[in-house]
Amino acid sequence: MLAGATLPEIGPLPATRPAKENTQPDKDALPGGVPEKDNVPDKDSVSDTDRPLQPPPLVEEDAAAFRACTQALRESGAIIKEEARIDTTDGCGIARPIVVSRLASDIEIGPPAILRCETALQLQRWTREAILPAINAVMPAKRLAGLEQASAYVCRKRNGSANGKISEHAFGNAIDIAAFRFSDGSRLGIAARDEDATAEGALQRAAVASACLYFRTVLDPGSDAAHESHLHLDVMTRSNGYRYCW
Secondary structure, eight states: TTOOOOSSSOOOOOOOOOOOOOOOOOOTTGGOOOOOEEEOOOOOOOOGOOOOOOOOOOOOOOHHHHHHHHHHHHHHTTTEEOOOOOOOOTSSSSSSSEEEEEEEEEEEEEEEEEOOOOHHHHHHHHIIIIIHHHHHHOOOOOOEEEEEESSSOOOOBBBGOOOSSOOGGGOOOOEEEEEEETTSSSSOOOOTTTTTOOOOHHHHHHHHHHHHHTSSEEOOOTGGGTTTSSSSOOOOOOOGGGOEEE
């Protein structure tokens, strides 16, 4: 300490610390917990990422393409019925839905499926051009009588989640196949068969591999827990013609 230096008996006191600002509105301040008007951000100050997502408009079907599609189905023996437009307020819907009860005179879809025509046509082509020859090759004594579907059009999120993107089922773009049914009353239910060395395993693997020639998304029991008992097939368009086959 320097000679002659003295310290004050009481040093300078710091300014009083302000109370911590309450950044959350007092839920009891107004009925229903509504914040004061001055605390509500102006609508123009809210970023686009903060705004609720609006459902996309319903995709319209080209009338000529739709007629060509339905004609191709009927000429191949499918039994279909055109239904009224489905247009909901939450982003789901099909502009020109059809109900498909048979893919051919001897191949049923059970229960009948509400789909976009493109989805139904690709399902018919896959069944006729890939599934029937595969059955004939590996199970020549069997004859395909029908496809059991677990889900066609339904307004929901992906994998039945409460949040997230809308499922392709909600646009009629997807169908889930749970089993192949044969004319002798037997059926081949979809299951995990990657290591199955039987004829049934070979048939299912051939079905999965060939499906990606007709559909843009193919998910089988090896993809995730949500697809343990069916094949998910959809015609969702992706950039550059990309296809997702799992």
